[in-house]
Amino acid sequence: MRIWKIMYAVTGIFLAAGSVATAEHGLSSVNKDIYQSALALDGEMQKLGFDGFTLQDRKVRFYDGDCDYVVETDADNQMVVTKETAQLDVFAGTTLEVDGQWQVLLPTYEQFSGMFDTLGTLGSYQQGMQEGAFDFERSGYDDRMHAATIWHEAFHAWQAENWHEGMTTLAAQTQGEDENPTDIIVREADASEELRTLFAEEMAQLMNAYNAQNPAEKKEWAAKALETANLRSEKLSDEAKATEYYLENYEGSARYVECMAYREMAGDDAWREIYLKDFQYANGSEKYYHMGMLKCVLLDQLADNWQQMFSDKTGLDELLSNQVEY
Secondary structure, three states, rough: HHHHHHHHOOOOOOEEEEEOOOOOOOOOOOHHHHHHHHHHHHHHHHOOOOOOOOOOOEEEEEEEOOHHHHHHHHOOOOOOEEEEOOOOEEEEEEEEEOEEEEEEEOOHHHHHHHHHHHHOOOOOHHHHHHHHHOOOOOOOOOHHHHHHHHHHHHHHHHHHHHHHHHHHHHHHHOOOOOOOHHHHHHHHHHHHHHHHHHHHHHHHHHHHHHHHHHHHHHHHHHHHHHHHHHHHHOOOHHHHHHHHHHHHHHHHHHHHHHHHHHHHOOOOHHHHHHOOOOOOOOOOHHHHHHHHHHHHHHHHHHOOOOOHHOOOOHHHHHHHHHHHOO
């Protein structure tokens, strides 16, 4: 189905094709510890409120350039590691269906961090890996980020299981068989100075809403952001609007889950430094991850249990609009 082609292109983070390393004898203790660190957050992550969202029964595949090491938890809560043939011959953080089950796939920590070491810098890995243009902004990549990435991809697996209808509808609205989502965004949104300016304005308004202490002021800024979003939307084709919706709602919410996992492990200060940094416009899809995440953390301030209302049919802007009566 074409929707899964879209999901494969948009969901997750991609590096380079090909097996470029020789497999180690078994999964390293570093990766086992990363899995255990991610799993230890399961109780807290369930408190986010996404119905049935858990890592406890989700298989995680660590790809080392030669094979997949599949990690899961058995009935006695013991970690089980199985060596299997690699499902994808790419270095990727993504989700894929194996034998009727949606599983998490990501490179081993050694492969992930080693790639950045080779490049001589660490940074905004989603942007660089997804688009093949290494535009690094982050100051470092560590084991906590790798554990948080597991949660990002686990949420995509949850979406694939629960939001099939909405994704199919979205696919029908997106044209251009030979284009990937980044091409559509660069052609329509990034090429327009007016749309770039409006996007930056919306981000500033959302950040003002998040930082405002007065509830009325918070809602006022959020309403302004929604107004700016509507101005942008009026100037986009249906194809571009569907692509932006996908990136903001599906990828932005996964970034939110990721950042909540990181916050739990690293604390508020590190979380703010990594995920609430000053916005700088860049071509491509990364900015929608940031925007969607920011709308999620703003909803945390405005609405109790908004996660229960968020679905393939009810997006983040609709939830915000309900809160500010825009």
